[in-house]
Structures are given as structure tokens and as C-alpha cells.
Amino acid sequence: MKSIKTFVAVIALATVSFGSFAQSVTAYGSHLDTAEARIAAKAQEAGASSYKITSARVGNQVYMTADLIK
Template structure:
């Protein structure tokens, strides 16, 4: 039983530590390429990589991304 509690605690703490490195950012521009360039610049400035989580084009381009280190 003690092993199970320890295992659950390790998993919970691992999830918290990995989640703390993620940061959500957004950008808007007239084109998707320009908005992605803004995301890339923000990621570069933060020293992180990025993953686009959503993008839409409705009278302008809007992109959301998640930075990870």
C-alpha cells in the first residue's frame, strides 16, 4: 500500500513540474504568417519552443500557442 501511495505522489509531482514550464501566448496580425512570426519571436525571446494550439482568420489572423522550455 505504501508503494502505491509513493507512486501516486511521484506522478502528481511530476505532472505539476512539467506543467509549470508551459506558458500560453497569443498574437494577431493581418495574415497567419505574420501572426506566427510574432509567436516565433516571442518564443525566441523567452528561449523556448512553441506549439500552436489554435489559429483562426476572421478579419485578421489570431493565433494561440503554448511555450515550453
């Protein structure tokens, strides 16, 4: 029973530490290029080495979400 509790604690701590590195940002723009430029600026401001765009919706404006990679 103690080993199960230890295993669960290790998994929980590993998940929390991994989640603390992930950061997502959003941006609006009139075009895809504008929204991506804003994402790039936010990534640079946050000190991220790169970013991965996870979603983009186009309507009257472009709404874009990205995960920052540190």
C-alpha cells in the same frame, strides 16, 4: 496502502514538474504571417528554442496560439 500513496505522490510531482516547462503564447495579426511573426518574437523573448502552433482562427483578424519548447 503506503505504496499507493507514494505512487500517487510521484505521479503528481511528475505532472507538476512537466507542466511547469510548458508555456503557451497567443498573438493577433491581420494575416497568418503577421501572427506567426509575433509568436516567433514572443518565443525568442521567452528564451524558447522553438514553438509549435496549436491553433489558428481566421475572421476579421487571425488569432493564433502556440506552445513554447524550451
